[in-house]
Each structure stands twice: as structure tokens, then as C-alpha cells.
Amino acid sequence: xxxxxxxxxxxxxxxxxxxxxxxxxxxxxxxxxxxxxxxxxxxxxxxxxxxxxxxxxxxxxxxxxxxxxxxxxxxxxxxxxxxxxxxxxxxxxxxxxxxxxxxxxxxxxxxxxxxxxxxxxxxxxxxxxxxxxxxxxxxxxxxxxxxxxxxxxxxxxxxxxxxxxxxxxxxxxxxxxxxxxxxxxxxxxxxxxxxxxxxxxxxxxxxxxxxxxxxxxxxxxxxxxxxxxx
Amino acid sequence: xxxxxxxxxxxxxxxxxxxxxxxxxxxxxxxxxxxxxxxxxxxxxxxxxxxxxxxxxxxxxxxxxxxxxxxxxxxxxxxxxxxxxxxxxxxxxxxxxxxxxxxx
Numbered sequence: 328x329x330x331x332x333x334x335x336x337x338x339x340x341x342x343x344x345x346x347x348x349x350x351x352x353x354x355x356x357x358x359x360x361x362x363x364x365x366x367x368x369x370x371x372x373x374x375x376x377x378x379x380x381x382x383x384x385x386x387x388x389x390x391x392x393x394x395x396x397x398x399x400x401x402x403x404x405x406x407x408x409x410x411x412x413x414x415x416x417x418x419x420x421x422x423x424x425x426x427x428x429x430x431x432x433x434x435x436x437x438x439x440x441x442x443x444x445x446x447x448x449x450x451x452x453x454x455x456x457x458x459x460x461x462x463x464x465x466x467x468x469x470x471x472x473x474x475x476x477x478x479x480x481x482x483x484x485x486x487x488x489x490x491x492x493x494x495x496x497x498x499x500x501x502x503x504x505x506x507x508x509x510x511x512x513x514x515x516x517x518x519x520x521x522x523x524x525x526x527x528x529x530x531x532x533x534x535x536x537x538x539x540x541x542x543x544x545x546x547x548x549x550x551x552x553x554x555x556x557x
Numbered sequence: 558x559x560x561x562x563x564x565x566x567x568x569x570x571x572x573x574x575x576x577x578x579x580x581x582x583x584x585x586x587x588x589x590x591x592x593x594x595x596x597x598x599x600x601x602x603x604x605x606x607x608x609x610x611x612x613x614x615x616x617x618x619x620x621x622x623x624x625x626x627x628x629x630x631x632x633x634x635x636x637x638x639x640x641x642x643x644x645x646x647x648x649x650x651x652x653x654x655x656x657x658x659x660x661x
């Protein structure tokens with residue numbers, strides 16, 4: 328707490344007009360006390376939240392407004408194992424896989440800050456493998472729905488035509504996010520393993536990649552509840 | 558020298574949250590398995606969903622330990638979506654009723 332700066336000095340230090348706008352938005356202005364990489368990832372995730380919310384809101388809108396009965400997701404996504412119908416089994420397995428991958432990711436962040444490169448890379452690899460198996464199961468599910476159930480984006484034999492468009496749009500967009508996440512994780516993991524971050528000793532990139540991965544899991548929590556269970 | 562200090566927490570807390578998420582997911586699956594219907598079903602689904610979301614954002618994404626400036630900047634804007642959801646629910650109800658009148 329020094330002497331307050333006199334008003335005329337303040338005005339001199341801050342340029343006005345276009346130059347002032349640039350100055351105000353760039354030089355050493357800092358609202359978030361985290362690295363820019365982390366702040367930007369959070370802002371990206373915020374924008375992604377709005378995209379997924381728009382999909383889910385439009386799904387809600389068409390589901391409320393249709394006069395044709397909505398197909399029962401519990402039956403559509405059920406599996407028959409040894410002659411017994413188990414509702415929603417594949418989706419439940421996919422949910423557990425994604426949660427498990429979130430757990431291994433959180434642990435990878437922990438080991439990264441301890442600069443344990445091998446364990447970090449291994450846990451990230453495990454996360455990526457779980458993510459890839461999630462996408463694989465999704466491909467299986469899509470194949471079942473398209474080939475065996477005859478569900479198309481413009482109609483299906485089970486009920487409301489909007490079921491297909493919502494399903495393919497929402498799970499497709501989420502699956503694309505998982506796929507990108509797998510590639511992102513593998514890239515960072517291989518860099519960690521090669522010692523790319525040893526020079527700076529800053530392993531925050533693992534935490535930032537983790538934010539993205541947990542977000543993908545977070546979106547699935549909403550899709551699972553609102554699309555599959557509703 | 559490291560210039561940024563990241564989020565470092567004991568592994569135990571991650572494992573606990575992981576177990577808790579498994580438990581909550583099992584519960585939400587059981588809601589469907591036992592075919593619970595009506596408001597109880599929707600209430601349970603939403604409650605379990607929000608609990609899981611809170612655990613993921615709070616602990617796995619470390620929001621619990623971030624400074625409030627960041628927490629509010631990220632978590633408050635999505636609340637606008639509730640307005641959108643409300644508007645669209647009203648609009649969809651209206652569309653449904655109109656369709657009921659014209660397509661019988």
C-alpha cells in the first residue's frame with residue numbers, strides 16, 4: 328500500500344481510442360490467477376457446454392411436442408443375454424468405462440505433478456484405451472440400431488421420427504469429442520514420456536488435457552440421464 | 558523452476574470420488590432396471606445426474622479449489638440455459654396442443 332497514484336499520471340499511462348482498447352485487453356491484465364492455457368481450456372469448455380445444451384434442449388422440445396409415442400430407450404438399447412432381456416446393458420457398461428477413464432485421468436494428473444513420467448504416461452494410455460473402447464462400443468450400438476432396428480435420422484419403425492435424429496446428433500457429437508480426446512491424450516502422453524516437459528518442469532498440460540477429458544465424461548452424465556434414462 | 562503451481566491433491570480423494578461415481582451410476586441404472594415410473598423416476602434421475610456432475614466438476618476438474626473469479630465466470634453463464642429450457646418447454650407444450658387439434 329503506497330501513495331495513491333495522482334489522477335493525471337494515470338491518464339497519461341493509459342492511451343485512449345483504438346490503441347487504448349488493445350492496451351486494456353492485452354498488457355498484463357489478469358483476472359484469472361491460473362495459466363492462460365488452463366483459463367482458455369475452461370472458456371472453450373464453457374462454449375462447448377452451450378453447444379451440448381442446445382442439442383439437449385432441442386431434443387427436449389421435439390420430444391415434448393411430438394404426438395407420436397417416443398420409443399422406449401430401455402428396450403431399444405437393451406441386450407438379450409442367455410435368453411434374458413437386460414435393459415440398457417451396453418449403455419451401463421459404457422457409462423462405467425467412461426467413469427473409470429475419468430479416474431485414471433485424475434490419477435495421471437497427480438503423478439504428472441510429481442514428475443513421475445512413466446506412471447503419468449501409462450495412466451494416460453489407460454485412459455485413452457478406455458476412451459477408444461467406449462467409441463468402439465458406440466460403433467457397435469450404432470450398427471445394431473441402423474442395421475437391425477432400422478433406425479434412421481428421418482424415421483424409424485418404433486415410433487416418433489425425431490428419435491433417430493436426436494440420437495445420432497447427440498451421441499455422434501459426443502463420440503466425436505471422445506475420439507478427439509483420445510488423440511489429444513495420446514499426443515500429450517507421448518510428449519510426457521519423451522521428456523518434452525522436463526526442460527520447463529511444468530506439467531500443467533496434463534491437468535489441462537484432463538479438464539477436457541473430464542468434461543467429456545460430464546457430458547455423458549447428462550446424455551445418459553436425459554436421453555437414455557428419461 | 559516451475560512458474561505455475563497446479564492442482565495437487567492426494568490420490569485417496571480421487572479414488573473415493575471414483576467409487577462414489579460408480580455407486581451413483583449403479584443407482585441411476587437401477588432406477589431403470591426396476592422400472593420406477595412417474596415423478597419419482599424423473600426426480601431420482603435428475604438428482605443422481607446433478608450429484609455426479611457436481612463431483613466431476615468439483616473434484617476431478619478441481620473447481621472446488623479454484624479461485625471464485627474463475628468459478629463464477631465458468632459456472633454462472635450456463636444458468637442462462639435454464640431460461641432457454643423454460644421457454645422451449647412452454648413452446649413445445651403449445652406445439653403439442655396445436656398438433657392435437659389439427660392432426661387427429
